Amino acid sequence: MSGFKTPLHRAGSIALASLMLALPAFAQDAAAPAEAAASVSEGVSADVVFILNSLLMVLGGILVFFMAAGFAMVEAGMVRTKNTSMQLLKNISLFSVACFMYYLIGYNLMYPLGNWSIGTDEGGGYLGAFGIAILEAVGITADTADDFSYAATSSDFFFQIMFCATAASIVSGTLAERIKLVPFLIFTVALTGLIYPIQASWKWGGGFLDTQLGFLDFAGSTVVHSVGGWAALAGAILLGARKGKYNADGTVNPMPGSSMPLATLGMFILWLGWFGFNGASQLAMGSVGDIADVGRIMANTNAGAAGGALAALILSGVIYKKFDLTFVINGALAGLVSVTAEPLTPGLGTATLIGAVGGVIVVLSVPLLDRLKIDDVVGAIPVHLLAGIWGTIAVVFTNGDANLGSQLLSILIVGVFVFVVSFVLWFILKATMGLRPSAEDEELGLDAAEIGIEAYPEFK
Numbered sequence: 001m002s003g004f005k006t007p008l009h010r011a012g013s014i015a016l017a018s019l020m021l022a023l024p025a026f027a028q029d030a031a032a033p034a035e036a037a038a039s040v041s042e043g044v045s046a047d048v049v050f051i052l053n054s055l056l057m058v059l060g061g062i063l064v065f066f067m068a069a070g071f072a073m074v075e076a077g078m079v080r081t082k083n084t085s086m087q088l089l090k091n092i093s094l095f096s097v098a099c100f101m102y103y104l105i106g107y108n109l110m111y112p113l114g115n116w117s118i119g120t121d122e123g124g125g126y127l128g129a130f131g132i133a134i135l136e137a138v139g140i141t142a143d144t145a146d147d148f149s150y151a152a153t154s155s156d157f158f159f160q161i162m163f164c165a166t167a168a169s170i171v172s173g174t175l176a177e178r179i180k181l182v183p184f185l186i187f188t189v190a191l192t193g194l195i196y197p198i199q200a201s202w203k204w205g206g207g208f209l210d211t212q213l214g215f216l217d218f219a220g221s222t223v224v225h226s227v228g229g230w231a232a233l234a235g236a237i238l239l240g241a242r243k244g245k246y247n248a249d250g251t252v253n254p255m256p257g258s259s260m261p262l263a264t265l266g267m268f269i270l271w272l273g274w275f276g277f278n279g280a281s282q283l284a285m286g287s288v289g290d291i292a293d294v295g296r297i298m299a300n301t302n303a304g305a306a307g308g309a310l311a312a313l314i315l316s317g318v319i320y321k322k323f324d325l326t327f328v329i330n331g332a333l334a335g336l337v338s339v340t341a342e343p344l345t346p347g348l349g350t351a352t353l354i355g356a357v358g359g360v361i362v363v364l365s366v367p368l369l370d371r372l373k374i375d376d377v378v379g380a381i382p383v384h385l386l387a388g389i390w391g392t393i394a395v396v397f398t399n400g401d402a403n404l405g406s407q408l409l410s411i412l413i414v415g416v417f418v419f420v421v422s423f424v425l426w427f428i429l430k431a432t433m434g435l436r437p438s439a440e441d442e443e444l445g446l447d448a449a450e451i452g453i454e455a456y457p458e459f460k
Contacts, residue, residue, distance in 0.1 A: 044286060044287070049150075049286030049287075050151060050152070050286075052285050052286045053150050053151035053155075053283065053285065053286055055155075056280050056282070056284070056294070057156055057158065057159040057283065058155045058158060058159070059276065059280065060159055060279060060280020060281070061159040061161075061162050061276065061280070062276065063272065063273045063275060063277070063280070064159070064162035065162050065273075066269060066276075067166060067169075067269065067270050067273030067274070067277065068091060068166075068169065069266075070267070070268075070269030070270035070271075070272075070273055071091055071166075071169040071270065072087070072088055072266065073262050073263065073265050073269060074173065074266030074333075075090075075091065075172060075173045075176060075266070075377075076258070076262050076263075076266070076455070077259040077262030077264070077265075077266060078173065078257040078326070078378040078379075079176045079177055079377060080177065080255060080256075080257065080445070081445075081454075081455065081456050081459060082445025082446070082447055082448065083176060083177045083445055083446050084258055084259075084454075084455035085446075085451045085453050085454060086446035086450060086451055087172065087173075087176055089451060090172045090184060091169065091172060093188075094165070094168045094169060094171075094172055094184075095165045097168070097185055097189055098165035098188065098192040099161055099165065101189055101192040101193035102133070102161045102164045103132060103133050104193065105131075105132070105193045105197070106164055106192060106193050106197035107133035107157055107161075107197070108128055108129045108130065108132070109194070109197040109198055110201045110204065110205045111128060111201070111204075126201075126207060126208060127198060127201065128198075128201045133157055134153075135153050136152060136153045150283070159280060163220060163223075164192050164197065165192070166225075166228070166277075167196045167224050167225075167227050167228040167231075168192050168196075168228065169228070170229060170231075170384045171187070171191065171228055171231050171232045171235060171380075172184070173232075173378030173379075174232035174233075174236050174376045174377060174378065174380045174381060175232065175236060175239055175377075176377040176378065177242050177377055177442070177446065178240075178243070178442055179235075179239060179437075180434070180435060180437055180450065181446075183429040183430075183433055183434070183435050187235070187425055187426065187429060190425055191422070195418055195422065196224075196227055198417075199223065199227060199414050199418060200223050200224075200227075202413075203215055203223050203410070204223060209410045209413065213406045213409060213410055214403055214406050215407065215410035216399060216401065216402045216406075216407070217341050217395070217410075218278070218281060218340065218341055218342050218343060218344060219277055219278045219281035219340045220277075220340055221337055221338065221340045221341030221387075221388040221389075221392045222388055222389070222392045222410065222411055223414070225337045225340065225383075225385070225388035225391075226389055226392070226414065226415065226418075227414065227418050228380070228384050229384040229385020229388060230415055230419040231418055231422040232376070232385070233374070233381055233419065234422035234423040235422065235426050235435075236374050236375060236381070237423070238430055238435070239426070239430075239435050239436065240375070240436070241374075241375035242255065242375055242377070243439060243442050245375050246370070246375075252370045255377075258455075260325055260326075263325075263326070267329045267332055270333060270336070271302075271332060271333075271336065274301050274305070275301060275302075277340070278297050278298070278301045278339070278340055278343045279294050279295075279297045279298045279301065280294075281297070282297060293344055297343045297344050299348060299351075300343045300344070300346055301336065301343050303348045303349075303351040303355065304336055304338055304339030304340075304343070304351045304354055304355030304358070305332045305333075305335045305336045305339075305355060306332075306335070306352060306355065307335050307353060307355030307358075307359065308331040308332050308335020308336065308338065308355040308356060308359035308362075308387075309328050309331045310331075310356065310359070311331060311355075311356035311357070311360050311363075312324075312327045312330065312360070312363050313327075313328045313331065313359075315359070315363045315364075316363050327362060327366070330366075330379040330382065330383050331358070331362050333383045334355075334359055334386075335355025335359055335387075336355070336358075337358060337388050338354050338358035338388075338390055339351050339354050339355050339358075340388075340391055341388075341394065341395050342394065342398055342402075346398040350398055354391065354394045354397075357390055358383075358387040358390060358391065361382055361386050361390060362379065362382045362383060362387070365382040365386050366379060366382055369381060389411055389415075392407055392410075393408070393411070395407060437450065
């Protein structure tokens with residue numbers, strides 16, 4: 001998603017849409033509409049292009065929504081039996097919170113009304129507008145759609161809200177099995193209503209990372225995935241490890257998940273949803289070039305996942321003398337995250353290699369986190385934070401418009417903002433209401449202690 005995710009940036013008329021159809025490789029960049037020359041296939045009218053662009057985002061949003069099921073299944077499979085219902089409840093609740101907060105404040109913070117933003121008079125600033133999201137009128141026609149640039153506001157809002165929820169889902173898995181529901185949901189309110197949309201506006205809302213630094217992040221290796229990873233890391237440090245995870249001598253006690261079939265199913269659901277996550281981030285399919293690019297993005301996305309899975313499979317076998325399924329699951333996901341920052345410009349071989357590095361990162365970083373006694377239940381920090389950083393850097397290898405200094409500085413700016421604000425919020429929650437259940441409740445399991453409904457009562 002290059003910065004062109006902004007139907008609320010009003011265009012003068014529907015005729016302007018014909019100048020915005022063939023988005024370049026950085027489809028979510030705010031500058032993209034201005035750079036896009038008219039390349040509409042002959043005979044395709046502006047209103048047909050409007051329809052096709054809107055349809056792409058609706059279908060993409062549906063696929064990204066299905067990723068919520070993937071996260072739920074991965075987490076349910078990776079946690080122990082006694083905490084499964086809690087993870088499922090968290091995933092339903094966080095998605096609903098994200099939808100409400102993004103409507104209430106997040107969408108306009110991310111995409112300011114008009115060109116207004118704090119920092120400059122004509123965009124390129126640091127904060128969007130405060131206000132609820134407002135969709136277009138019911139039953140608009142080509143004659144009355146002159147307030148919209150390239151697609152329906154409703155389709156864009158529907159697509160973007162799924163990205164916001166994805167960032168929150170990342171946090172849930174890392175902090176599993178030892179955090180209470182209420183403080184987690186309070187943090188989710190802040191993450192989805194403020195933290196995520198503010199930093200996203202710096203890139204996809206035409207803010208300073210986009211207009212001043214030239215930062216490139218097509219579909220969110222940094223804007224979505226590393227944001228969730230930084231928030232999760234801050235929470236994991238303050239929350240501490242699960243009881244009994246680490247011994248005084250530094251050894252680690254394995255805590256196997258309850259269901260590898262569920263975790264594997266969740267991984268494949270996420271893999272499927274990623275075709276919408278990356279493919280629909282082209283944000284246009286009104287020309288031959290656009291739809292060809294959508295297909296190229298999906299093929300490269302698939303290649304990145306395969307590369308990550310294969311690298312994790314081989315490396316885990318070499319290092320541990322056994323092939324570790326959890327590494328392969330997370331290797332595929334890390335491959336997907338790695339290719340998300342630039343899924344258009346690589347060839348299939350390069351996309352596979354980019355994803356493979358993500359798989360290697362997972363296998364090498366999981367034991368590193370254990371040495372630091374940072375307990376990440378599902379491996380979300382290696383997958384989303386570390387692979388997200390790698391993927392954002394890897395843009396420079398295939399996109400000639402990318403600058404390594406700009407990419408690194410943008411990663412640093414987003415990382416410092418999200419980590420510091422998240423750490424402060426987690427600290428306040430810990431000091432005021434507490435983050436962890438009692439030792440007795442943690443031992444009993446959060447299904448029984450907080451939910452009252454166990455996922456597998458017959459195995460008690």
